[in-house]
Amino acid sequence: MASSVKYLRVPPNSASLAEARRRVFEFFKTACRSIPTIMEIYHLDDVVTPSQLRSIVASEIRKNAQVTSPKVIDMMLFKGTEELNLIVEHSKQRHHILGQYVLGREDSQDIGTKEQGSEFLKNFFRSNYF
Amino acid sequence: MGLGQLASRALLRSARLAASNPHHQFRRAIVTTPELHNSAESAAAEAHPEPDLPKRNPVAGARVHFPNPDDAIEVFVDGYPVKVPKGMTVLQACLMAGVDIPRFCYHDRLSIAGNCRMCLVEVEKSPKPVASCAMPALPGMKIKTATPLAKKAREGVMEFLLMNHPLDCPICDQGGECDLQDQSMAFGSDRGRFTETKRSVVDKNLGPLVKTVMTRCIQCTRCVRFASEIAGVQDLGVLGRGSGEEIGTYVERLMTSELSGNVIDICPVGALTSKPFAFKARNWELKGTESIDVTDAVGSNIRIDSRGPEVMRIVPRLNEDINEEWISDKTRFFYDGLKRQRLNDPMIRGADGRFKAVSWHDALAVVAEVIHKVKPEEIVGVAGKLSDAESMIALKDFLNRMGSENIWYEGNGPNPNADLRSGYIMNTSISGLEKADVFLLVGTQPRVEAAMVNARIRKTVIATNAKVGYVGPSADFNYDHEHLGTGPETLTELAEGRHPFYSALSNAKNPAIIVGAGIFGRKDKDAIFSVVDNIAKKINAVRPDWNGLNMLLLNAGQAAALDLGLVAESEKSIESAKFVYVMGADDENLDRVPDDAFVVYQGHHGDRSVYRANVILPASAFTEKEGTYANTEGCAQTTVPAVPTVGDSRDDWKIIRALSEVARVSLPYDNLSAIRSRIGTVAPNLLRVDEREPAAFSTSALRPEVKEKPDAAPFTTVVDNFYMTDSITRASKIMAQCSALLKK
Numbered sequence: 001m002a003s004s005v006k007y008l009r010v011p012p013n014s015a016s017l018a019e020a021r022r023r024v025f026e027f028f029k030t031a032c033r034s035i036p037t038i039m040e041i042y043h044l045d046d047v048v049t050p051s052q053l054r055s056i057v058a059s060e061i062r063k064n065a066q067v068t069s070p071k072v073i074d075m076m077l078f079k080g081t082e083e084l085n086l087i088v089e090h091s092k093q094r095h096h097i098l099g100q101y102v103l104g105r106e107d108s109q110d111i112g113t114k115e116q117g118s119e120f121l122k123n124f125f126r127s128n129y130f
Numbered sequence: 131m132g133l134g135q136l137a138s139r140a141l142l143r144s145a146r147l148a149a150s151n152p153h154h155q156f157r158r159a160i161v162t163t164p165e166l167h168n169s170a171e172s173a174a175a176e177a178h179p180e181p182d183l184p185k186r187n188p189v190a191g192a193r194v195h196f197p198n199p200d201d202a203i204e205v206f207v208d209g210y211p212v213k214v215p216k217g218m219t220v221l222q223a224c225l226m227a228g229v230d231i232p233r234f235c236y237h238d239r240l241s242i243a244g245n246c247r248m249c250l251v252e253v254e255k256s257p258k259p260v261a262s263c264a265m266p267a268l269p270g271m272k273i274k275t276a277t278p279l280a281k282k283a284r285e286g287v288m289e290f291l292l293m294n295h296p297l298d299c300p301i302c303d304q305g306g307e308c309d310l311q312d313q314s315m316a317f318g319s320d321r322g323r324f325t326e327t328k329r330s331v332v333d334k335n336l337g338p339l340v341k342t343v344m345t346r347c348i349q350c351t352r353c354v355r356f357a358s359e360i361a362g363v364q365d366l367g368v369l370g371r372g373s374g375e376e377i378g379t380y381v382e383r384l385m386t387s388e389l390s391g392n393v394i395d396i397c398p399v400g401a402l403t404s405k406p407f408a409f410k411a412r413n414w415e416l417k418g419t420e421s422i423d424v425t426d427a428v429g430s431n432i433r434i435d436s437r438g439p440e441v442m443r444i445v446p447r448l449n450e451d452i453n454e455e456w457i458s459d460k461t462r463f464f465y466d467g468l469k470r471q472r473l474n475d476p477m478i479r480g481a482d483g484r485f486k487a488v489s490w491h492d493a494l495a496v497v498a499e500v501i502h503k504v505k506p507e508e509i510v511g512v513a514g515k516l517s518d519a520e521s522m523i524a525l526k527d528f529l530n531r532m533g534s535e536n537i538w539y540e541g542n543g544p545n546p547n548a549d550l551r552s553g554y555i556m557n558t559s560i561s562g563l564e565k566a567d568v569f570l571l572v573g574t575q576p577r578v579e580a581a582m583v584n585a586r587i588r589k590t591v592i593a594t595n596a597k598v599g600y601v602g603p604s605a606d607f608n609y610d611h612e613h614l615g616t617g618p619e620t621l622t623e624l625a626e627g628r629h630p631f632y633s634a635l636s637n638a639k640n641p642a643i644i645v646g647a648g649i650f651g652r653k654d655k656d657a658i659f660s661v662v663d664n665i666a667k668k669i670n671a672v673r674p675d676w677n678g679l680n681m682l683l684l685n686a687g688q689a690a691a692l693d694l695g696l697v698a699e700s701e702k703s704i705e706s707a708k709f710v711y712v713m714g715a716d717d718e719n720l721d722r723v724p725d726d727a728f729v730v731y732q733g734h735h736g737d738r739s740v741y742r743a744n745v746i747l748p749a750s751a752f753t754e755k756e757g758t759y760a761n762t763e764g765c766a767q768t769t770v771p772a773v774p775t776v777g778d779s780r781d782d783w784k785i786i787r788a789l790s791e792v793a794r795v796s797l798p799y800d801n802l803s804a805i806r807s808r809i810g811t812v813a814p815n816l817l818r819v820d821e822r823e824p825a826a827f828s829t830s831a832l833r834p835e836v837k838e839k840p841d842a843a844p845f846t847t848v849v850d851n852f853y854m855t856d857s858i859t860r861a862s863k864i865m866a867q868c869s870a871l872l873k874k
């Protein structure tokens with residue numbers, strides 16, 4: 001499974017926020033390009049579509065939208081690249097992908113968007129113990 | 131041989147070690163606070179030698195009641211003076227003095243056998259050690275429990291008992307809670323001298339509940355005495371003598387008592403153990419949770435032993451006022467029903483008639499949408515047998531907010547007397563039944579309806595020769611009784627004083643009338659109650675110092691439901707209902723519900739009512755939630771969660787609270803304490819947990835006059851199968867076996 005991303009490296013520090021931003025987009029593109037491979041090696045066709053995976057990657061990146069320091073962005077990029085490598089190299093198993101990226105977030109998005117109830121109702125939908 | 135040599139070698143080595151290091155045994159005396167050891171107090175204590183014995187307290191907080199102060203005698207136990215009433219045994223005197231005497235055959239609630247000889251103590255001026263359980267204490271007796279003679283005697287007895295006891299503790303279910311194991315560690319010799327072969331005994335078949343390994347039996351005869359004295363069945367007995375002595379059923383037959391499981395608890399060894407629990411768990415890996423039984427209206431105190439998420443067994447807890455230390459077989463063995471037929475996901479019935487699992491969100495949204503589409507008077511709520519007070523008040527509040535007044539508790543019949551508490555609880559109290567001298571049982575078979583109440587009546591009958599009169603269909607009693615008749619006309623005869631039993635009733639000092647809750651279902655119940663009231667008035671059963679007019683309820687939630695006023699507005703509401711909220715009510719006849727009605731089933735078991743449900747909301751069982759239950763004598767008690775809930779289920783009151791919010795009529799409580807304060811505004815007696823709250827008024831004077839006469843129709847049997855009465859017991863495999871084998 002010698003894919004191109006395997007040898008991808010994060011070069012030394014970005015000089016400015018603009019450069020860091022450009023690198024983030026490059027990383028996103030790399031990730032999007034590896035999605036077909038990921039779909040194949042983890043047999044994800046029956047649970048998720050490529051476009052859903054793309055939006056999952058995007059939401060992972062947007063989680064850190066508030067970060068402005070190039071140094072921090074570089075570090076997170078490095079970690080992201082590492083994670084992507086692990087996934088593409090099949091160092092993970094199917095349930096890792098499902099648990100980490102596919103399943104849990106659906107619920108949390110659901111609860112976040114659908115419910116306008118009281119604290120009790122939110123807790124009730126989550127579990128019996130509160 | 132090998133073991134003995136090893137042991138002696140180890141002893142030798144330790145002796146040599148001690149010899150080579152003479153300071154070894156003094157090491158613990160070296161302390162850094164010498165001033166504490168030479169303080170003024172210790173010097174004072176040495177100066178006055180009288181209080182040289184440290185104070186001892188009675189074992190397990192035992193208390194003694196002196197019926198007549200003149201009968202007190204003083205004995206000395208290990209030098210301690212202790213006052214006990216005349217007639218107490220030496221063993222009981224030792225208990226009061228704080229000395230626990232080892233014993234096997236002696237049991238507080240059984241007659242004295244005195245055959246195990248383990249309780250031997252030395253009594254001054256007595257040539258031999260005496261069996262303390264059988265020897266009455268005499269004035270001035272000087273009892274010594276820890277002398278070399280007593281210790282030697284116990285060691286000898288232990289050696290004899292272990293002679294024929296197999297060494298199978300590692301595979302014995304009693305291991306870890308075995309009296310023989312514990313006492314042989316404490317009082318036995320460290321080696322045996324017995325080299326011959328052990329005897330073996332054929333195992334007996336006592337039925338699906340009690341497993342026997344009779345080789346382990348030490349012939350204490352506790353089980354024999356229990357069966358004949360408490361359970362009232364003459365099934366067990368002693369056969370043979372000497373080394374051929376065996377416990378067994380005389381002929382090949384099962385033990386047919388509803389209390390047979392208690393022989394497991396009283397057996398001091400592993401001869402009688404629980405068959406369903408056999409080889410399932412070790413007692414030290416179990417977590418005990420002190421809770422309440424809900425299979426009948428007695429509310430027996432139980433301990434739920436669980437391992438992880440699984441209930442492994444149920445054992446009784448001591449409560450002198452309710453179940454003493456016994457529980458019925460149903461209580462003890464129904465727990466496997468908690469693992470079968472459970473509902474674990476919210477489900478909606480699709481167009482094809484099959485259930486489909488959905489999220490809580492969707493299920494509640496569907497229910498809330500439907501409930502707003504029907505007229506308020508077409509909404510109906512039925513609370514089931516096992517409902518706790520919290521969920522019932524939540525259901526009532528919710529449906530009241532939706533505009534409906536038709537909420538009832540199944541089995542209460544139309545228009546129950548919920549106005550005055552004395553009209554539906556056991557006013558005498560369960561323990562108070564012991565003071566009664568004549569019983570009149572009306573349409574109730576206590577042996578199957580409330581086994582522990584029956585045990586109490588039996589105890590009274592045996593102890594004081596109280597008379598029992600019974601009006602109802604032919605039934606099985608384990609004590610002497612008079613079958614007076616089968617229908618209300620016998621009651622009328624009693625009320626008019628024409629019946630021969632009337633003289634017994636009217637001559638009684640403390641007559642107790644017990645009316646079964648099966649009468650609630652009859653059309654003429656008001657007439658019957660007025661006749662019973664008449665009898666009570668004539669025989670003076672309701673006085674300021676004695677209230678002998680009792681109802682015997684059938685189900686765990688019944689008293690709380692009546693306390694909370696779960697009474698339907700109209701009798702025919704279910705026939706015209708469009709929306710039926712069934713909260714675990716599996717014995718309500720849902721055939722009467724119109725076909726186009728929407729039925730919501732909230733409950734923990736897929737039992738009868740689920741077949742008619744449109745939406746299923748999974749709830750937690752009583753072992754998984756905190757709930758308040760009031761028993762038949764009106765004593766509120768709470769269950770405690772022992773295991774986690776199954777699947778995606780939720781506590782009953784939480785489901786209704788969440789549904790109320792989705793239906794936009796939010797109930798104003800978010801937690802247990804808030805819902806309990808709401809209960810407090812309706813029925814404050816339900817908050818006084820573990821305390822029996824007597825009813826304030828008596829009904830007989832306050833009930834309206836009833837003109838019509840009772841029907842001639844005889845009373846019917848209410849509980850036809852003791853072992854299967856509710857959704858949990860119906861799901862239990864053990865209970866199914868019991869009903870197949872033991873039901874007559």
